[in-house]
Amino acid sequence: MSMESLFNRLKAGRLFSFPGGVKPPERKALSNQTAIAALPLPDKLFVSLKQHIGVEGKVQVKEGDKVLKGQVLTASPNPFAVPVHAPTSGTVTRIGLHAAAHPSGLPEQTIEITPDGLGQWTTLSPIPNYAQLPKMKIIEAICNAGISGMGGAGFPTHLKISSKKDVEFLIINGVECEPYITADDRLMREHAWQIRQGIDILVHLLNPGAVLIAIEENKPEAIDAMRVACKDQSRYLVCPIPTRYPAGGEKQLIQNLLDREVPRKGLPIDVGVIMQNVGTCYAIADAIFSGKPLIERVVTLTGESLQAPGNYWVPLGTPVYHLLNQAKYVSSLQQKKRIIMGGPMMGFTLHTDLAPVVKTSNCVLVPSDQAMPLPPDEQSCIRCAACADACPASLLPQQLYWHAKANELERAQDFNLFDCIECGACAYVCPSDIPLVHYYRRAKADIRIQEQEKQKSDKARQRFEARNARLEREAEERKAKHAEAAERRRQAMQQPADNPQDKIAAALARVQAKKQAAQPDAVPEANEDKVAAAIARAKAKREAQQAQTGEPAKASALADDPKKAQVASAIARAKAKREAQQAQTTETVESASPAASDDAEAAKKARVAAAVARAKAKRDAEKADDAPESDAQPAENAQIDDADAAKKARVAAAVAKAKAKRDAEKADDAPESDAQPAENAQIDDVDAAKKARVAAALAKAKAKRDAEKAASTTETNHQPDDITQVDDAEAAKRARVKAAVARAKAKKAQQQDDPS
Amino acid sequence: MTFKVASSPHQHAMRNTAGLMRLVIYCAVPGIVVQGYFFGWGILVQLILAVLTALVSEGVFLALRKRNFERALGDYSAVLTAILLAISIPPLAPWWIVVLGTFFAIVIVKQLYGGLGNNLFNPAMAAYVMLLISFPVQMTAWAPVQALTQFSVNLADAASVVFTGFTTDGYSLGQLQTNIDGVTLATPLDQVRTDLTLGLTYHESLQNEIFNHGMGIGWAWVNLAYLLGGLVLIKTRAINWHIPGAMLGTLAAIAAVMYATDASIYASPAFHLFSGAAMLGAFFIATDPVSAATSNKGRLVYGAGIGLWVYLIRTFGGYPDAVAFAVLIMNMAVPLIDYYLKPRVYGHWSKRR
Numbered sequence A: 001m002s003m004e005s006l007f008n009r010l011k012a013g014r015l016f017s018f019p020g021g022v023k024p025p026e027r028k029a030l031s032n033q034t035a036i037a038a039l040p041l042p043d044k045l046f047v048s049l050k051q052h053i054g055v056e057g058k059v060q061v062k063e064g065d066k067v068l069k070g071q072v073l074t075a076s077p078n079p080f081a082v083p084v085h086a087p088t089s090g091t092v093t094r095i096g097l098h099a100a101a102h103p104s105g106l107p108e109q110t111i112e113i114t115p116d117g118l119g120q121w122t123t124l125s126p127i128p129n130y131a132q133l134p135k136m137k138i139i140e141a142i143c144n145a146g147i148s149g150m151g152g153a154g155f156p157t158h159l160k161i162s163s164k165k166d167v168e169f170l171i172i173n174g175v176e177c178e179p180y181i182t183a184d185d186r187l188m189r190e191h192a193w194q195i196r197q198g199i200d201i202l203v204h205l206l207n208p209g210a211v212l213i214a215i216e217e218n219k220p221e222a223i224d225a226m227r228v229a230c231k232d233q234s235r236y237l238v239c240p241i242p243t244r245y246p247a248g249g250e251k252q253l254i255q256n257l258l259d260r261e262v263p264r265k266g267l268p269i270d271v272g273v274i275m276q277n278v279g280t281c282y283a284i285a286d287a288i289f290s291g292k293p294l295i296e297r298v299v300t301l302t303g304e305s306l307q308a309p310g311n312y313w314v315p316l317g318t319p320v321y322h323l324l325n326q327a328k329y330v331s332s333l334q335q336k337k338r339i340i341m342g343g344p345m346m347g348f349t350l351h352t353d354l355a356p357v358v359k360t361s362n363c364v365l366v367p368s369d370q371a372m373p374l375p376p377d378e379q380s381c382i383r384c385a386a387c388a389d390a391c392p393a394s395l396l397p398q399q400l401y402w403h404a405k406a407n408e409l410e411r412a413q414d415f416n417l418f419d420c421i422e423c424g425a426c427a428y429v430c431p432s433d434i435p436l437v438h439y440y441r442r443a444k445a446d447i448r449i450q451e452q453e454k455q456k457s458d459k460a461r462q463r464f465e466a467r468n469a470r471l472e473r474e475a476e477e478r479k480a481k482h483a484e485a486a487e488r489r490r491q492a493m494q495q496p497a498d499n500p501q502d503k504i505a506a507a508l509a510r511v512q513a514k515k516q517a518a519q520p521d522a523v524p525e526a527n528e529d530k531v532a533a534a535i536a537r538a539k540a541k542r543e544a545q546q547a548q549t550g551e552p553a554k555a556s557a558l559a560d561d562p563k564k565a566q567v568a569s570a571i572a573r574a575k576a577k578r579e580a581q582q583a584q585t586t587e588t589v590e591s592a593s594p595a596a597s598d599d600a601e602a603a604k605k606a607r608v609a610a611a612v613a614r615a616k617a618k619r620d621a622e623k624a625d626d627a628p629e630s631d632a633q634p635a636e637n638a639q640i641d642d643a644d645a646a647k648k649a650r651v652a653a654a655v656a657k658a659k660a661k662r663d664a665e666k667a668d669d670a671p672e673s674d675a676q677p678a679e680n681a682q683i684d685d686v687d688a689a690k691k692a693r694v695a696a697a698l699a700k701a702k703a704k705r706d707a708e709k710a711a712s713t714t715e716t717n718h719q720p721d722d723i724t725q726v727d728d729a730e731a732a733k734r735a736r737v738k739a740a741v742a743r744a745k746a747k748k749a750q751q752q753d754d755p756s
Numbered sequence B: 001m002t003f004k005v006a007s008s009p010h011q012h013a014m015r016n017t018a019g020l021m022r023l024v025i026y027c028a029v030p031g032i033v034v035q036g037y038f039f040g041w042g043i044l045v046q047l048i049l050a051v052l053t054a055l056v057s058e059g060v061f062l063a064l065r066k067r068n069f070e071r072a073l074g075d076y077s078a079v080l081t082a083i084l085l086a087i088s089i090p091p092l093a094p095w096w097i098v099v100l101g102t103f104f105a106i107v108i109v110k111q112l113y114g115g116l117g118n119n120l121f122n123p124a125m126a127a128y129v130m131l132l133i134s135f136p137v138q139m140t141a142w143a144p145v146q147a148l149t150q151f152s153v154n155l156a157d158a159a160s161v162v163f164t165g166f167t168t169d170g171y172s173l174g175q176l177q178t179n180i181d182g183v184t185l186a187t188p189l190d191q192v193r194t195d196l197t198l199g200l201t202y203h204e205s206l207q208n209e210i211f212n213h214g215m216g217i218g219w220a221w222v223n224l225a226y227l228l229g230g231l232v233l234i235k236t237r238a239i240n241w242h243i244p245g246a247m248l249g250t251l252a253a254i255a256a257v258m259y260a261t262d263a264s265i266y267a268s269p270a271f272h273l274f275s276g277a278a279m280l281g282a283f284f285i286a287t288d289p290v291s292a293a294t295s296n297k298g299r300l301v302y303g304a305g306i307g308l309w310v311y312l313i314r315t316f317g318g319y320p321d322a323v324a325f326a327v328l329i330m331n332m333a334v335p336l337i338d339y340y341l342k343p344r345v346y347g348h349w350s351k352r353r
């Protein structure tokens, strides 16, 4: 149906419907008779770092810090993070784990603040002229105010309102269908105008076709108040919704108003809808017009065990025990302490009353055992399908239950377990008192665990297969390369030796052979995914191996710290190559020595130098051998790493390159002074010097080229790292160490070469 | 102090399984009373026998299975099964019929399948069919409406017949089934079927003294009483209207079509609706939650299927009444119905907007 006809239909008071639902006793009168009241501050506030869906920010204060009211406590560049703020002025007395408002009862990182009682505000920066500012600025202000959805799951508001899609309907959810809870009811009654202001801001940001303010029919005062507040806006429509749980569920409300269904795995915006809770609107207005961050909210304290039930302005972080004291908890009415955070249908029981109020806490319910008896033990399902009749998602809860109970998780998914919104309507009606939702939660958790494990084993299998293929490929490549190199060498040897031209050709051939051996280095890496990363790693390893002795390294498939290994292996590669160059230089020197035998001194020197160089080459080769084996082993397991490490690696490579150049120069010197570079010793004296010079030049060029190649290899091989995440101080450190080692070695080599 | 940790929802509707079963039992009372009024005290004897047998056999069996039998007995499901069976069998059938049937229903059909909620078949109807096939003579010996019989049967007589086969005055069951002229009287459904096979027309058959205004005397009232109880069940949302609605609707619709094509050999819709166990079956038997379809769409199909089979078996089959067979047949189809008629889950739509 078109937007306009829908709007007119709603204006005429005609709604659609949603299937199922239940009508539990409302018991709202318990708490909605009095105005929202303030509470004295507790002696301690416990501000959980994460109070919304997403990620927590980094703590910006430390123990002992004085904080002002409204001062930001956490920050993060992550878009899924919203900051938390100091609810009042005081001292940060502890940062650590504390009981959290979470069904699991697991503690969470929490900043403990001891109020100083002054309530001193930090400097606030309101932007009442928001309409003149760019939208991004407003959204930023909302994010910085720490606002996340205050009705349900606590989705970061700034993400919801940054939607790029067209918004047909902005739905303001004031349905509050859970029994007992009246926080939104009172807020609408008392602060309708501010909610309206918040809506105005949202309208400015989203430019929706119409605004629907949905309120359940059992709140006539709230409906009136909102109507009055919105009466000058023809596109704002207050829609009374028939009282039926869960009419306030996001999906159900959209269905009820618009007869649209949010697609499975989709979002309301997929059907042109953005939904915000009235409390969120209030908080947005606060943030924009007074610059106040979200540091308190209305909480309904209710239940038959409280003598002073009602709605209260509660600073976020207030521990529940303080609330119970203030609302005069009568413990004798409960056999065992039972505190429900949230409503009776979807709320969860707290494991301790130390848990604090968070941004999503709309109610603390402390029923008496009489008013809300504990359910008796579950009985057999009689397949009465009362649950199916109550399910607003049109699921077959009973089938879900059978399969969940029998641990037939696949079957449970066939019955669309994951479309269950855990509203509890089914368990509410079940005559056999089966805790259906509990079964679903467990099954869902089991499925998630299974999936994770499956992913893990799939990855391991892929890795194993990839590795086998790689090893095979490598072996073949190696063989081919060796054969080719040998062929070239033989050809070069067959050339008449007394022609300097030929020697140059031979040297060139050698260079080429080497280049070809190193060719795969130059192949740019696809840096798309882990597979590519694995290949890159594999190649790095292979190169490291080649640099050593050409023997296949024993690669271990399982490893812990791939990034380190990657960096290390890259460096090792560079080093190994450099050593190889040095070794070659040495070789040149060495082979030249017999030719220089005339010159006894030179020969001796050359021999000494050659021996030293040989020893060094051997040592280095061994070292290079060790390094990759120990460090490159971990290389398999991959998801990690980062720009930093890559950068460091590049720096290290550059250093290595520079060093290599220096070494090459040195090598250049040596033959020039006293050695004859030649494969073949049968050359006459006269030409020796000339030839030596030519060969030295070649060696230098080669060294330079190889160094460059090594550098570029390092770079290309590290590209995959750039796209992967996570930090890597360790790898960087290791890279630095390696670089230092390489440098030291280079220096040593230099020194050793010096005498010659 | 430890905290009570429980899973949501924390609030529960007050209706429980036992209460639901009790409600169904209460709603059956008018029908039972009317049935007793027309067919004598036998029904009371059968009820007592059946309920006792049910409780004992369920209790013993649960004890053997090492289940908590107090709670299971407290759910009234066995009692309800027993009641449904007791009111389905001839009021003066020998005691071992009802005892055997109840035992079969509870132990074989229900407990051996895994207890309440796991049985594929409606226990009462499965037992009824078993009895009908095994003991056709006893199971078809419905005593006629009291007003038409030669002898009046008091409670003591009824008990005596059930246990010994003879009244306190020494009359046999066979004698009790006769009218003043000594002619054995059948049930309306039987009468019509027999007459039709004898070449009489449907209307000629209705001339028999057991009919009055085209309805079986007594039977119409019994059905009306069950209809009343059934409406209360729907009103109190103990059952949904879908199964009885679809069953009776289908039965009436087919009967109407057939009656319109040939009124001489096909009974009227009203006759079908108010004869035999039509109302009892529609509201109390087919709606047995355990063995019925579970979605509303499924319930419609299930109910319609029963209505269809009832008509077919009554009209073309060889048994006096068809509700039991029809229910069992559709019980078998339930898994299929449930599988194919799953409601469309929220958000699972093909592109629309």
Ligand code: SF4
Binding pocket: A380, A381, A382, A383, A384, A385, A386, A387, A388, A397, A398, A401, A426, A429, A430, A431, A432, A433, A434, A436
């Ligand atoms: S409501 Fe309870 S007893 Fe009835 S079918 Fe659902 S799970 Fe079974």
Ligand code: SF4
Binding pocket: A387, A390, A391, A392, A393, A394, A395, A396, A397, A419, A420, A421, A422, A423, A424, A425, A426, A427, A436, A437
């Ligand atoms: S909890 Fe899930 S299965 Fe139960 S009624 Fe709600 S949506 Fe349906």
